[in-house]
Amino acid sequence: MWILIWILGAIATYRLWEDVRWLAIFAIILVLSYQVHPDEQQEQNKTGMFPTITANRLMWTFILVVIIFIYSLFI
Numbered sequence: 256m257w258i259l260i261w262i263l264g265a266i267a268t269y270r271l272w273e274d275v276r277w278l279a280i281f282a283i284i285l286v287l288s289y290q291v292h293p294d295e296q297q298e299q300n301k302t303g304m305f306p307t308i309t310a311n312r313l314m315w316t317f318i319l320v321v322i323i324f325i326y327s328l329f330i
Contacts, residue, residue, distance in 0.1 A: 260285075260317055263324045270327035277323065284319050287312075 264285060271277040 260320050263320050267320070267324040267327040270330065271323075274330075277327075281320075281323055284316060284323075 264281060268278060268281060271281070
């Protein structure tokens with residue numbers, strides 16, 4: 256999932272290179288979604304699975320990246 260997010264993000268970034276506002280929004284989304292808190296990391300190490308909050312963040316990041324990617328196709 257992360258690989259797909261970064262590939263779509265790279266394509267969208269390339270297409271939106273001229274528009275600094277969209278690049279800033281995209282960078283903020285990726286930075287906030289990539290962050291893992293220590294308690295989430297402990298739970299992931301213990302269970303071997305992402306905690307619910309991390310999974311939700313990953314899902315919303317994917318949705319937002321796909322929306323920005325689709326928007327970049329029509330510019």
